[in-house]
Amino acid sequence: MSSNTRPRILFIDDEPRILLSLKAMFRNDYDVETAVGGAAGIEQIKAQDFDVIVSDQRMPDVTGVDVLRAARELRPRSVRLLLTGYSDLTAIIGCINEGEIFRFISKPWGNTELRATIAAAVAAADVVPPLNQPPTPAPAGSKPGASGVALLILDEDAASRSQLKRTLENDRVVYEAGSVDEALEQLATHPIGVIVTELVVGGEVLTQLLGALRQHHPALVVVVLTSHADAGHSITLINQGQIYRLLLKPVSESVLRGTINIASRRYEMLQQHPEQIQRAAPEPLRAPPPAQRLGLLARIKRVLMA
Amino acid sequence: MLRRIIVAVAMVMALAVLGLLMYRTQAQPLDLRRHNERLTQLERVLELEAAVDQDIARARLALDAEPPGLEQAQQRLAEARQQLRQGWMPRERLAPEIDGPVREYFRHADEKSAALERYRAELQQFFAAFGQLRKQADPVLTVLASDQYTALRRRVMTLLGDLTTYSIQSRPINGPEIAELQGAISSEARGLPPAALQTVDRLLASADAVRSTKDGLQDRMQELLALPTTPALERARRNYHENHARTEASTARYRKALAIYASALLLVFALGGWRLRRSYAELDGANAHLEELVDVRTQELRKALDEVRSQQAQLIQSEKMASLGQLVAGVAHEINTPLGYARSNVETVREGLPAMRSVFDAYDALLPLLPASQAEALLGQLQAARKVWDPVERVEEADVLLADAEHGLVQIADLVMSLKDFSRVDRSLTERFDINQGLETALKICQGHLKSRVEIRREFGELPLVPCAPSQLNQVFLNLITNAAQAIDGAGWIQLSTREVGDAVEISIADSGCGMDEQTQAHIFEPFFTTKDVGKGTGLGLSIVFRILEDHHGSIEVRSAPGQGAEFIIRLPTAREAPAQPRAAPIASVAQDDELLPPVPAISGI
Numbered sequence: 055m056s057s058n059t060r061p062r063i064l065f066i067d068d069e070p071r072i073l074l075s076l077k078a079m080f081r082n083d084y085d086v087e088t089a090v091g092g093a094a095g096i097e098q099i100k101a102q103d104f105d106v107i108v109s110d111q112r113m114p115d116v117t118g119v120d121v122l123r124a125a126r127e128l129r130p131r132s133v134r135l136l137l138t139g140y141s142d143l144t145a146i147i148g149c150i151n152e153g154e155i156f157r158f159i160s161k162p163w164g165n166t167e168l169r170a171t172i173a174a175a176v177a178a179a180d181v182v183p184p185l186n187q188p189p190t191p192a193p194a195g196s197k198p199g200a201s202g203v204a205l206l207i208l209d210e211d212a213a214s215r216s217q218l219k220r221t222l223e224n225d226r227v228v229y230e231a232g233s234v235d236e237a238l239e240q241l242a243t244h245p246i247g248v249i250v251t252e253l254v255v256g257g258e259v260l261t262q263l264l265g266a267l268r269q270h271h272p273a274l275v276v277v278v279l280t281s282h283a284d285a286g287h288s289i290t291l292i293n294q295g296q297i298y299r300l301l302l303k304p305v306s307e308s309v310l311r312g313t314i315n316i317a318s319r320r321y322e323m324l325q326q327h328p329e330q331i332q333r334a335a336p337e338p339l340r341a342p343p344p345a346q347r348l349g350l351l352a353r354i355k356r357v358l359m360a
Numbered sequence: 361m362l363r364r365i366i367v368a369v370a371m372v373m374a375l376a377v378l379g380l381l382m383y384r385t386q387a388q389p390l391d392l393r394r395h396n397e398r399l400t401q402l403e404r405v406l407e408l409e410a411a412v413d414q415d416i417a418r419a420r421l422a423l424d425a426e427p428p429g430l431e432q433a434q435q436r437l438a439e440a441r442q443q444l445r446q447g448w449m450p451r452e453r454l455a456p457e458i459d460g461p462v463r464e465y466f467r468h469a470d471e472k473s474a475a476l477e478r479y480r481a482e483l484q485q486f487f488a489a490f491g492q493l494r495k496q497a498d499p500v501l502t503v504l505a506s507d508q509y510t511a512l513r514r515r516v517m518t519l520l521g522d523l524t525t526y527s528i529q530s531r532p533i534n535g536p537e538i539a540e541l542q543g544a545i546s547s548e549a550r551g552l553p554p555a556a557l558q559t560v561d562r563l564l565a566s567a568d569a570v571r572s573t574k575d576g577l578q579d580r581m582q583e584l585l586a587l588p589t590t591p592a593l594e595r596a597r598r599n600y601h602e603n604h605a606r607t608e609a610s611t612a613r614y615r616k617a618l619a620i621y622a623s624a625l626l627l628v629f630a631l632g633g634w635r636l637r638r639s640y641a642e643l644d645g646a647n648a649h650l651e652e653l654v655d656v657r658t659q660e661l662r663k664a665l666d667e668v669r670s671q672q673a674q675l676i677q678s679e680k681m682a683s684l685g686q687l688v689a690g691v692a693h694e695i696n697t698p699l700g701y702a703r704s705n706v707e708t709v710r711e712g713l714p715a716m717r718s719v720f721d722a723y724d725a726l727l728p729l730l731p732a733s734q735a736e737a738l739l740g741q742l743q744a745a746r747k748v749w750d751p752v753e754r755v756e757e758a759d760v761l762l763a764d765a766e767h768g769l770v771q772i773a774d775l776v777m778s779l780k781d782f783s784r785v786d787r788s789l790t791e792r793f794d795i796n797q798g799l800e801t802a803l804k805i806c807q808g809h810l811k812s813r814v815e816i817r818r819e820f821g822e823l824p825l826v827p828c829a830p831s832q833l834n835q836v837f838l839n840l841i842t843n844a845a846q847a848i849d850g851a852g853w854i855q856l857s858t859r860e861v862g863d864a865v866e867i868s869i870a871d872s873g874c875g876m877d878e879q880t881q882a883h884i885f886e887p888f889f890t891t892k893d894v895g896k897g898t899g900l901g902l903s904i905v906f907r908i909l910e911d912h913h914g915s916i917e918v919r920s921a922p923g924q925g926a927e928f929i930i931r932l933p934t935a936r937e938a939p940a941q942p943r944a945a946p947i948a949s950v951a952q953d954d955e956l957l958p959p960v961p962a963i964s965g966i
Binding site for chain 2: 304
């Protein structure tokens with residue numbers, strides 16, 4: 055991408071009026087291309103390079119998840135967003151894990167927010183991912199080279215924790231935490247690269263905590279392994295936490311190992327290329343958190359800045 | 361049927377046997393009277409026989425006249441015999457061993473009567489003879505009064521004495537002496553004068569007559585006594601006694617049998633009665649038990665029914681929520697898409713308005729620079745056009761209109777969001793929830809019910825976040841607010857108050873509606889209880905509320921009186937523990953490997 059050309063954005067939706075609307079909104083600032091329907095979108099992606107690709111989820115021919123998965127394979131540099139009126143959990147998890155999307159945008163959108171989101175996406179797209187990365191992870195079960203990356207397991211259920219630890223500790227150092235406070239302690243005292251966490255700990259949904267963690271520990275790779283997932287929280291996890299993977303319990307051992315290995319490599323990559331963090335920057339925390347959380351955030355800050 | 365017949369026959373037979381035995385034993389008293397009569401008759405005959413025999417014997421002692429008792433005794437005997445005949449020879453004969461001797465007796469009795477008649481006749485002859493003798497004795501003794509005939513006289517005296525003895529004795533043994541004495545007298549008397557001799561001869565002749573009649577009498581008497589009347593009668597009596605004893609014995613046997621039979625029968629009846637009683641008792645017990653059982657079963661059934669009803673209610677509710685979720689999902693998507701571009705377009709156009717304005721301004725600035733000749737026509741057009749659409753006013757107006765449109769679209773978006781929030785189709789999670797926010801959402805959904813007639817009063821306190829299933833709590837609030845609104849006829853108010861009490865949150869939803877009586881209050885949380893018109897309400901609302909709060913370990917109570925509104929007070933614990941949820945194992949068992957989730961594809965982009 056050359057600096058004298060404007061950023062290129064592709065909007066994909068089955069409703070032409072949406073596309074018209076978006077085009078009217080963004081054509082002053084960007085090179086806007088539109089595609090009616092998922093198949094046409096994939097064709098466009100194959101034909102041209104884009105900085106940002108925004109797709110609707112519910113389309114009659116190809117779903118948004120499929121479009122974004124294809125986009126990730128075809129154009130790894132492109133930053134992917136989902137613009138949708140309504141999505142079920144499966145679609146959202148698919149977008150997180152397979153589409154590695156940057157943001158979810160809800161219809162109807164506010165123009166201001168959308169502009170900000172697109173601008174963030176364009177900024178993320180400025181960072182070219184390292185292409186020399188080995189494309190495939192080591193097969194599950196083999197000894198990976200990821201042993202240097204320490205892992206933290208956060209789950210209030212001790213049985214779950216120990217089971218996870220048994221599965222994962224062969225390849226790496228594994229720390230455990232049964233509560234948020236313990237997790238913060240562990241993060242403060244050990245160089246942890248990957249965190250595997252339940253979504254609900256102590257009756258509390260950790261979306262905000264994870265968002266805050268990412269604000270202060272941008273290189274931390276977050277894998278959420280939960281039995282409590284729902285669509286709303288998943289969207290928040292991506293938009294504010296930029297979590298790396300979202301897995302539903304129960305998960306097969308091989309999938310878990312594979313996921314953790316990839317996550318570890320991602321952490322190493324981020325260590326080597328700190329600028330890549332930009333590609334996974336979460337939204338800045340908007341609403342000031344409730345008073346009771348201030349103490350916690352202050353603590354996070356203290357712990358992580360130290 | 362057969363069994364019944366058998367039982368009936370057995371009963372009849374048992375009663376028949378009983379009757380027979382009764383007859384056998386009850387027939388006796390009549391017989392007993394006759395038996396006593398017979399014995400009396402017999403005894404009397406025997407007694408009279410003896411009396412007659414005695415009189416006969418006594419008659420021997422009489423020398424000049426028959427004793428008066430004999431005839432009377434004979435008379436009485438005849439009567440007694442007559443009675444005996446009636447009693448002992450009834451039309452139906454008695455047993456032969458009795459009848460025989462009786463008949464024998466009567467035969468002998470007849471003979472005896474005849475013999476007795478004869479005896480009495482001879483007795484008269486004897487008396488006559490003896491009288492003759494006595495009459496002739498005096499002249500003889502007178503003749504022999506002189507001393508010379510003293511020996512003869514003595515002999516005559518002896519003869520007279522001997523004859524008297526002879527007459528009195530039952531078996532006279534001095535017959536030969538008398539004959540000798542007579543011979544001596546007649547030989548001695550030869551010496552007497554002829555007159556004296558004549559008298560002596562006459563005396564001797566009388567003596568012979570006395571002796572012969574006495575002998576005849578003796579024979580008659582022997583004959584009489586030889587008649588075996590008494591033995592026959594006694595045999596009859598003995599046989600009769602034996603017979604009676606036998607009858608008695610058999611009756612006694614029957615009686616004994618009757619007693620035993622009756623006892624047995626009684627025992628059988630008692631057994632039957634006992635069994636019947638026991639059956640009744642069992643039946644009573646069974647009845648009581650049955651009632652108990654029925655009660656228990658009814659209770660169980662009622663409980664089960666309630667359970668089923670409440671499950672049904674829940675099922676209906678969850679089904680309703682699920683379909684509502686589906687609906688909302690579809691509607692949300694369908695609305696959100698047009699809403700998306702409509703809102704965006706309005707914003708975009710509005711954003712363009714200042715630019716448009718500046719374009720107009722630029723044109724306005726250009727106008728005076730135009731040459732007048734060319735400008736005339738254009739200016740006229742422009743003026744006309746500006747009269748219709750004034751750029752300054754109209755752009756401002758457009759801005760206002762678009763702002764309103766945007767406002768309306770934002771409102772629609774909010775409503776869709778509320779619907780989505782309310783149904784929470786995409787939010788199943790138990791989370792910490794802002795109750796005040798939930799109440800606001802419910803109020804927004806309820807707008808239709810409330811309109812402007814109901815004033816909403818809020819008294820929201822500062823609340824901690826409450827762990828709950830927000831969609832369910834929204835349901836609770838919605839149901840309660842809807843009910844409150846429906847309870848208000850015309851204008852009124854609904855007051856929503858929240859406050860923190862200890863480690864719980866208290867939410868009060870009060871209304872100025874019609875209220876309810878205590879009886880209604882007792883039932884409002886039951887499924888399918890409704891005060892609304894048929895078809896207006898399902899009667900599920902408050903039961904769902906109750907169930908949801910139960911699931912949240914919370915509580916609800918109602919305070920109300922007819923005409924004084926109602927207040928529902930909800931308490932929810934704010935304890936950190938969320939309602940229990942089953943914990944999933946983090947890792948699937950090996951058998952399920954790779955089936956539940958496809959492996960995450962390899963990441964190539966980083």
